[in-house]
Amino acid sequence: MSDQKTPRRDFIKLATMTLGGVGAASLAIPFITSMNPGKDTLALASTEIDLSPLKEGQSLTIIWRGKPVFVKHRTPQEITDAKNTNLKDLIDMEDDADRVQNDKWLIVLGVCTHLGCVPLGQKTSDTKGDYGGWFCPCHGSHYDTSGRIRKGPAPKNLPVPPYVFLNESRIKIG
Amino acid sequence: MSSNDPQGYKKTLNSPYTGLKGWIDSRLPLVRMMEAEYLKFPVPKSLNYFWSFGGIAMFCLIGLILTGIFLGFHYKPSADEAFDSVERIMRDVNYGWLIRYLHANLVSFFFIATFIHIFRALYFGSYKAPRELVYLFGLTMFVLMMGTAFLGYTLPWGQMSYWGATVITNLFSAIPFVGDAILTLLLGDFNVGDSTINRFYVLHWLLAFSIVGLVVFHVITLHMTGSNNPTGSEPQSWDETVSFHPYVTIKDLNATIFFFIILAFVLFYYPNILGHSDNYIRANPMVTPAHIVPEWYFLPFYAILRAIPDKLGGVLAMFGSIAALGLLPWLDTSKVRSCLFRPVWRICVLLFAINFFVLMYMGGKPAEGIYVLISRIGTVYWFLFIFVLAPLVGFLETPRQPLSITNYLKAKKA
Numbered sequence: 001m002s003d004q005k006t007p008r009r010d011f012i013k014l015a016t017m018t019l020g021g022v023g024a025a026s027l028a029i030p031f032i033t034s035m036n037p038g039k040d041t042l043a044l045a046s047t048e049i050d051l052s053p054l055k056e057g058q059s060l061t062i063i064w065r066g067k068p069v070f071v072k073h074r075t076p077q078e079i080t081d082a083k084n085t086n087l088k089d090l091i092d093m094e095d096d097a098d099r100v101q102n103d104k105w106l107i108v109l110g111v112c113t114h115l116g117c118v119p120l121g122q123k124t125s126d127t128k129g130d131y132g133g134w135f136c137p138c139h140g141s142h143y144d145t146s147g148r149i150r151k152g153p154a155p156k157n158l159p160v161p162p163y164v165f166l167n168e169s170r171i172k173i174g
Numbered sequence: 175m176s177s178n179d180p181q182g183y184k185k186t187l188n189s190p191y192t193g194l195k196g197w198i199d200s201r202l203p204l205v206r207m208m209e210a211e212y213l214k215f216p217v218p219k220s221l222n223y224f225w226s227f228g229g230i231a232m233f234c235l236i237g238l239i240l241t242g243i244f245l246g247f248h249y250k251p252s253a254d255e256a257f258d259s260v261e262r263i264m265r266d267v268n269y270g271w272l273i274r275y276l277h278a279n280l281v282s283f284f285f286i287a288t289f290i291h292i293f294r295a296l297y298f299g300s301y302k303a304p305r306e307l308v309y310l311f312g313l314t315m316f317v318l319m320m321g322t323a324f325l326g327y328t329l330p331w332g333q334m335s336y337w338g339a340t341v342i343t344n345l346f347s348a349i350p351f352v353g354d355a356i357l358t359l360l361l362g363d364f365n366v367g368d369s370t371i372n373r374f375y376v377l378h379w380l381l382a383f384s385i386v387g388l389v390v391f392h393v394i395t396l397h398m399t400g401s402n403n404p405t406g407s408e409p410q411s412w413d414e415t416v417s418f419h420p421y422v423t424i425k426d427l428n429a430t431i432f433f434f435i436i437l438a439f440v441l442f443y444y445p446n447i448l449g450h451s452d453n454y455i456r457a458n459p460m461v462t463p464a465h466i467v468p469e470w471y472f473l474p475f476y477a478i479l480r481a482i483p484d485k486l487g488g489v490l491a492m493f494g495s496i497a498a499l500g501l502l503p504w505l506d507t508s509k510v511r512s513c514l515f516r517p518v519w520r521i522c523v524l525l526f527a528i529n530f531f532v533l534m535y536m537g538g539k540p541a542e543g544i545y546v547l548i549s550r551i552g553t554v555y556w557f558l559f560i561f562v563l564a565p566l567v568g569f570l571e572t573p574r575q576p577l578s579i580t581n582y583l584k585a586k587k588a
């Protein structure tokens with residue numbers, strides 16, 4: 001075996017291994033993607049709700065994409081509380097005006113941004129936490145009347161799902 | 175020497191046996207291997223009952239697989255059917271209650287055996303050279319066990335199943351940037367749901383069987399070095415060993431029977447004592463139970479998770495606590511293995527064990543006030559033990575001269 005042959009063989013080995021690696025990686029794509037939500041799951045993606053039966057101070061929990069969505073008819077007091085919060089006091093700074101389309105209606109995902117529990121506060125009998133919104137019993141996160149995180153381990157505000165007002169008393173989520 | 179065997183090396187492959195046994199053995203050398211590794215295999219004379227827990231754990235694993243297969247004949251892995259199919263197993267399937275209670279309680283006893291087994295490794299220094307790989311395969315199995323148990327616990331689709339799965343899978347969302355995408359990929363949906371239970375069922379089987387595969391590696395690496403023993407001294411002659419069979423087989427069988435009598439007591443008198451009553455309520459994605467607690471064997475790690483006030487930090491500390499144990503063979507600088515001869519390290523190891531139970535207790539309590547504070551102290555000790563005490567004590571401590579196996583046994587008799 002002459003000395004020159006070794007680098008050439010090394011090159012062939014390397015090229016073969018690289019090609020094999022790229023091939024294996026591209027073959028893995030369909031398998032990994034197959035684990036993501038299928039078309040049927042994605043198709044369930046929008047829900048319509050009638051708001052008219054909800055009186056001031058009442059809330060409704062509906063299911064959207066398998067997750068609870070909190071629809072809350074806020075009282076004037078709750079609205080002022082949400083509006084008058086100093087942004088500097090917030091963990092995840094967001095103005096109430098950026099979280100609602102109509103001050104009376106707060107629509108947020110009812111999924112704690114810590115580890116995914118459903119916070120308490122929908123029923124009138126529920127504890128609503130130190131800030132009058134929701135309280136997550138799992139590890140103690142407190143949300144205010146705008147669904148913003150105020151205290152506890154959760155890092156983010158309750159997210160606002162995409163929705164539109166179809167008319168005065170009807171919304172479509174998703 | 176035949177012509178197609180010029181070096182004569184094949185001769186060494188010939189079986190020492192004759193007849194059918196020899197016929198099989200020269201084609202599949204299993205008989206020879208079993209004889210060498212399980213019948214005649216030399217084991218230090220000085221082993222105590224701590225050394226029985228590996229065998230006990232293996233019996234638990236076998237029991238889990240057998241009961242698991244029979245459960246699988248009746249279980250239906252879908253969000254609509256799972257809960258009812260488990261209730262059917264409990265009420266209508268012949269002896270279904272027995273098979274399910276066995277499966278659920280064997281898990282707890284598997285963890286008890288494994289915790290004792292790991293403590294043995296720490297106390298007698300079995301993790302030290304040349305047994306590092308034995309120890310690492312063991313830790314890997316422990317991680318897989320936790321994975322398998324977590325996946326299995328979601329299967330009955332009760333409230334604890336559902337919310338436990340939600341909280342634990344959400345740990346992945348702590349990963350920066352790609353966390354949510356990974357979470358959706360794992361669940362196959364935007365929340366724990368039908369696709370999730372389906373794949374968790376498959377993975378529950380897969381992980382369980384990969385533990386069996388790792389047992390093989392655990393044992394191969396162990397048989398390269400042989401067992402450690404209470405003295406930490408290697409046997410110096412055949413006189414300091416006994417053959418695996420009948421000495422160890424009988425002793426381990428004795429311990430196993432005793433262990434399974436305790437299991438039987440729990441199984442028949444308190445089958446639900448180690449479980450949570452909320453898991454007899456069907457999963458409800460709209461309502462979280464007021465107190466979510468994981469299974470008891472996860473509590474120490476859950477306490478570490480909650481001790482850290484930051485989401486990502488908590489997750490890292492929890493996984494890191496187990497990964498860090500894997501570094502112990504290299505961080506412990508002492509030349510002496512066994513705690514019997516290491517007065518200072520012995521106290522550190524015992525404190526580590528006590529700390530484990532303290533964390534376990536804290537993990538079951540609400541995450542507030544004094545509980546969080548104690549969890550934090552416990553978490554600090556966990557990492558201090560591995561990263562500071564192991565190197566430092568090994569360096570500063572003056573160990574006693576380890577006894578040989580013979581002298582240890584003499585001293586014990588006296």
Ligand code: HEM
Pocket residue numbers: 235238239240241242243245246249260274277278281284319322323324326327328329330378379381382383385449
């Ligand atoms: C390392 C071994 C294993 C561990 C740690 C484990 C753990 C668990 C746990 C914690 C549960 C929930 C128990 C309950 O409260 O009902 C469970 C359920 C189940 N496991 Fe396993 N398992 C193991 C092996 C297996 C194997 C090998 C199979 C199948 C071949 C299996 C099949 C099942 C089935 C069908 C269920 C659902 C029925 C039920 O909830 O009782 N398991 N497992």
Ligand code: FES
Pocket residue numbers: 112113114115116117136137138139140141152153154
């Ligand atoms: S999941 Fe809500 S506080 Fe942890």
